[in-house]
Amino acid sequence: MEQLKKEMENTISPVGCEAAASELGCNVSDIQVVGVDDGYSRNRRSLVGYADKWIFAKEVDHDLLPGDGVEEMRWLHKDFECTNALRQTVPEIVPEWEKLTANNHVLLMPSYRVDDGWLWSLPLKADDQSLYIQAVVDATKKLETVNFDQNAIDNLNLSPYFRDKLALDDGLVLILKNEDIRNQLQDKYTAMEQDDSLISLRHAIRKMRDLLKDEAALDDLSKKAASLINQPNNCFGHCDVRSDNITFNPLTGQVKFVDWNWASFATSGFGATEFLIDIARRGVNVEPWLDSLNIEMLAATVGFYAKRCLEDPLAPGNTLRDMQAQSAAVALDLYDMAVSANR
Ligand SMILES: Nc1ncnc2c1ncn2[C@@H]1O[C@H](COP(=O)(O)OP(=O)(O)O)[C@@H](O)[C@H]1O
Ligand SMILES: [Mg+2]
Missing domain, CATH: 3.90.1200 (Aminoglycoside 3'-phosphotransferase; Chain: A, domain 2)
Known part of the structure; x- marks a missing residue:
């Protein structure tokens, strides 16, 4: 219960939803937004779906963070630039694509969902x-x-x-x-x-x-x-x-x-x-x-x-x-x- 509350509190804001809907090519009223657990930063994060397509969004919440979230924006930017550079040499280790949008506040990438067989923790077997x-x-x-x-x-x-x-x-x-x-x-x-x-x-x-x-x-x-x-x-x-x-x-x-x-x-x-x-x-x-x-x-x-x-x-x-x-x-x-x- 606590976990679910935490996940829902950290879901993306209307700004992040707009950015995700635009990437998915649909109206913001048509998207599904699902919270994710884990993660240590104070950013907002969600899986966003439209029809059977899902993406992952991470958003710097400037209302919530000290210093307008400048530090967190720098981190998103580094993530974006670094994965772009690595895609040239080790594409298999980084997400297939990343996009930095909404004035550098929102990072979008493909979703690697548990429902699609991806694990985000030590496997049990x-x-x-x-x-x-x-x-x-x-x-x-x-x-x-x-x-x-x-x-x-x-x-x-x-x-x-x-x-x-x-x-x-x-x-x-x-x-x-x-x-x-x-x-x-x-x-x-x-x-x-x-x-x-x-x-x-x-x-x-x-x-x-x-x-x-x-x-x-x-x-x-x-x-x-x-x-x-x-x-x-x-x-x-x-x-x-x-x-x-x-x-x-x-x-x-x-x-x-x-x-x-x-x-x-x-x-x-x-x-x-x-x-x-x-x-x-x-x-x-x-x-x-x-x-x-x-x-x-x-x-x-x-x-x-x-x-x-x-x-x-x-x-x-x-x-x-x-x-x-x-x-x-x-x-x-x-x-x-x-x-x-x-x-
Ligand atoms: N592309 C993705 N697809 C699905 N889940 C993701 C994706 N990226 C991150 N997650 C989930 O969100 C959690 C936190 O992501 P991460 O980028 O590490 O954020 P933080 O900066 O908050 O640590 C991950 O542990 C994972 O559960
Ligand atoms: Mg993390």
Whole structure:
């Protein structure tokens, strides 16, 4: 019920409906507008249908957003420009077309509807899960081979950002030096270890508790994390590779990435690593993909999220801090697995 309410609140406004009707070639009174779940931005979004044709619309709501939604408009614009550029080299990974309309407030694209067989989350069946993970990892590798000239890098705002954010993060050093933070984390992970809903992560949670007691191991991990700075940022990536930004068709094996506003150059394996952390956090065994992980990035991710998971929640009921605590533990577990496999 709550979910349905949230979906309906975020459907497109009359401006978005006009734009969608015009694309569908019909009167606005003839369209069907259906809400979508997921998504993290404050934009409005809907599937819009006329007869048996459906499109997807995402709309910046300038009435609702601070600063007239200028930032969100920049994101829609980047999405539009980026997917246009990628359609030349990797058309299979981006939507077939995108249109920016209504004064850059509305982004339209084909719909990839659940009713038409497209998934927007981890498939439930184990066989489909493997196909999905492989298809997404392959897509991240393909993207890493895409070249952009300096002009495009500047215009599309693809300058590297994530390597330094992770490598220069002081999370692990802070944990090592500050006993109070270590104790707070011990308490947090002790509570998580007893939480039955996290049973599939219990092994990773225990590892995190052991790490917090072991200064030498923390020191080693923090050195490994800092060495990320030596890796070149020579690989293009989507840089927000999570299930809610990916659609997958289990019948054809196709994947499409949406939501390109974080796209930028990063280190090799960045996309596969962020994705596999997210998948492992859901309790899936990602051992078959250990070679695709960036080990130094995993090390840095442990401190990056562990530090942040102690901050105040963004809002009552918001689960971001729990997700960060789980991601830190999972990154540590994957780090150990990848290091052992490399030996
Ligand atoms: N082309 C599409 N067809 C069908 N559903 C879509 C499409 N694009 C996005 N969605 C749905 O909307 C959600 C949010 O889309 P996204 O572009 O990631 O928005 P946000 O910027 O809010 O994160 C997706 O997780 C998916 O459920
Ligand atoms: Mg999104």
